[in-house]
Amino acid sequence: VPSTTPAQITAGREALASALFQLDGAAERLGLDDGLRAMLATPRRSLTVAVPVRREDGGMDVVQGYRVQHNVSRGPAKGGIRFHPATDIHEVTALAMWMTWKCALVGIPYGGAKGGVAVDPARYTTNELERLTRRYVNEILPLIGPEKDIPAPDVGTDEQTMAWIMDTYSVNAGYAVPGVVTGKPMPLGGSLGRAGATSRGVQIAALCALGRSPEGVTVAVQGFGKVGAAAAQYLADAGCKVVAVSDVTGAVYAPGGLDVPALAAHVAETGQVLGYRHADALGLDELLELDVDLLVPAALEGAITEANAPRVRARMIVEGANGPTTPEADRILGANGTLIVPDILANAGGVIVSYLEWVQNIQSCSWTESQIERKLRDLMESAFGEVKSVAAERDLTLREAAHVIGVGRVAEAHRMRGLYP
Ligand code: AKG
Structure with missing residues (x-):
């Protein structure tokens, strides 16, 4: 039984509505014609698959899996695979x-892609997750490949998941293909720095x-989680005071500030932040x-909405998650003078180091952590500089x-390629 709430069920549609709203704004500002706008609004390929999973007790679950390649005009599709009970085709798109x-x-x-499987990984054993991952990969096999579409970790997946994906793909190919996924373990061709890259x-x-x-x-x-915990640590390392x-x-x-490593140790032991002795519980x-300088939403889409945005007092929001702020909330926060560093810029560190991992795989070489x-x-600083100057030039x-x-x-x-793709 999927552990979803009615709010989660509509979350995917809302995320897609936000993404299309943002595209429309850009299309208008760029003066794109309707045909090109329609092309950019439509995923190039979407695959929905049924994934049967044999349970330890002999029973079988059938869950839905997705892989959406939104656009491949600039290169192979790239993007993570999410295991989450509320994921659906709209969210993945x-x-x-x-x-x-x-x-x-x-x-x-x-280009851009994303995948998802509608499961709560916490309800499955490691063996069940391995079977599920391998079956899902077999179903999406026609789409992926190091020159076609390269998955990576996302919510609910990790480097072990990537290792199973790499193995399943490689067994089908007949030889080891490290470049088919990024975020792999180091012994399989993973990269230094990938694990903390989004947070960095x-x-x-x-x-x-x-x-x-x-x-x-x-x-x-x-x-x-993976992004928020490491972001808290990196920000504390830089001298910030992580208060909540x-x-x-x-x-x-x-x-007075949280001791982030001590809190992380508490979470590793108990599985939750609540109960940490040196802090007060908060809703x-x-x-x-909270009245803070910086708020980092690092969970799922739709965290800051029309309903709660008027109460947000942070001076700045840096989006570790994808799509945490709805367009209505954006408008409210903008009017209140809150500076928002948007997801597609703020959380790009993960895919940047994925790219570096993939280049190392293609070149059969490995770079040092400092490289x-x-x-x-x-790449982050130059993208930030470009965004800042376009924002200033065009208000x-x-x-x-x-x-x-x-x-x-x-x-x-x-335009340069012509009608295709
Ligand atoms: C994301 O940035 O949301 C990702 O899914 C990262 C994908 C990657 O590392 O390829």
Whole structure:
């Protein structure tokens, strides 16, 4: 029985509506004709598959899986695979579209894709997850490949999932193909720096946006998963004071600053942030309403909406998640003077280091952590600079400017290639 709530069921449609709204804004500003706009609004390929999973007790579940290639005009499709009970074709399509603009914005030669399987991985054993992953990969096999479409980790998947994907693909090919996925374990051709890359990118984006010393800057992080926990640590390392974090169970708050490693150890032991002794418990919405310098939404789409945006007091939002702010919330926050560093810029560090991993795989070489770090910083900082100057030149928000750049580059590729693709 899928553990979804009615709100989660509509979340995918809302995410897609947000993505299309953002595309429309960019298309208008760029003066794109209706045909090109329609092309950019429509995924190139969408595959929905049924994935049977043999359970440990002998029973069988059948779950839905998806892989959507939104656009491949600039290079192979690229994007993560999510295991989450509420994922659906609408959510995966929105996430694939954001990948297209993100890759174009940071100047890496990919189109955009995303995948998903509608399961709660916490309800499956490791063996069941392996069977599920392998079956899903067999179903989407015609789409993926190192020159066609390259998956990566996302919510609910990790480097072990990527190892199973790489193995399943390689067994079918008859030889090892490391470049078919990124975010793999190091012994299979993974890259140094990939695990924390999204969060490192969030830190770089936040420091660019601050434009002043981060010392003492107060931070609240919504979502203490892979991205949020490491972002909290990187921001604390830079001198920020992380005062609050949340997970699905609740939030904790310490006005004097949280000891992030101690909190991470508590979460590793108990599975939740609540119960951490050196902080007060806080409601999930209360975290979003804290009077902080920086709020980092690092969970799922639609966290900041028309309903709660008027109560958001953070001076700046740096989006670690994809699509955490709805267009209505954007308008409210913009009117209140909140600076938003948008997802397709702020969380691009993950796909940037995925690209570096893929290049190492193709060249059969490996780079040092400092080489990766320098390339990541260069790409993030130059994308930030471009977004900032387009925003200033055209009097746009950072999100509008990021979309003008990303959509513009993809539109340009379409024009130069002609009608196809
Ligand atoms: C994302 O940026 O949302 C991703 O899915 C990352 C994909 C990648 O690393 O290829």
